[in-house]
Amino acid sequence: MKFIFITLLLVSITTICLAGEFTMSTDTSNVSFGEMAIGDWKELGGGTYHNQLTCKSTNGKTWYVKIYVLAPLTSGTKTINNSYFKYMPGWTNGTGSVQNQYSFIAFSGISSLVYVSGPDDNSGSDVYLQFKYGLSIPANQVAGIYNTTVRYVMTETL
Numbered sequence: 001m002k003f004i005f006i007t008l009l010l011v012s013i014t015t016i017c018l019a020g021e022f023t024m025s026t027d028t029s030n031v032s033f034g035e036m037a038i039g040d041w042k043e044l045g046g047g048t049y050h051n052q053l054t055c056k057s058t059n060g061k062t063w064y065v066k067i068y069v070l071a072p073l074t075s076g077t078k079t080i081n082n083s084y085f086k087y088m089p090g091w092t093n094g095t096g097s098v099q100n101q102y103s104f105i106a107f108s109g110i111s112s113l114v115y116v117s118g119p120d121d122n123s124g125s126d127v128y129l130q131f132k133y134g135l136s137i138p139a140n141q142v143a144g145i146y147n148t149t150v151r152y153v154m155t156e157t158l
Contacts, residue, residue: 020059021124024154027052031150036137045132049090052131055154057117058124063156065129068111070151073135075144082107085148086134094127095120104134111153 028051033042044050057063067087073080086104095118105112114129121127 020057022057022059022063022154022156024053024055024065024152026152027054031133033133033135036135038137038139038141041134041136043132043134045088045090049130050132053129053152055094055115055117055121055127055129056124057122057156059156060122061156061158062122063117063154064113065115066111066153066155067107067114067131068109068151068153069107070149073146073148075142075146078142078144078146080135080138080141080146082109084136084138087150088132088134089114090130090132092127092129094118094129096127098129104132107150111151114152 031044031050033044036042053065055063055065069082069085071079072082073085083106086106088104089098089101092098092115094115097116097118099113099115115127117127
């Protein structure tokens with residue numbers, strides 16, 4: 001039996017804003033699947049969630065959160081296709097719209113819209129967005145320590 005070690009997926013945060021308070025942070029910056037074998041599916045987050053974003057804007061404008069991976073999971077020259085690595089947007093206390101809420105979505109090569117703020121989200125209160133992650137190991141995958149970076153981007157309309 002071959003083992004795949006998925007040990008470190010760093011979460012990075014980017015916010016783009018011109019004025020006012022506009023922030024995003026995460027409570028967990030590591031996503032670690034640990035040891036996995038061919039054919040395994042592992043879900044991080046148990047019955048609730050794995051990490052939570054806290055978003056805040058005082059600008060009174062609609063803002064958006066997107067998610068993407070910078071590259072496929074990579075170990076040297078070996079990769080695991082993005083279609084095997086998935087995220088699930090879950091609960092929010094916000095009044096906006098969560099895209100594909102409570103559904104696992106495969107990462108792709110482009111950013112995916114996760115959240116569009118509602119009017120009550122734009123006045124400076126903390127808005128929480130919770131996420132789970134899942135990974136399956138494809139047949140014939142070469143063992144290794146695979147890494148990538150998950151990036152969240154928060155932007156607002158001008």
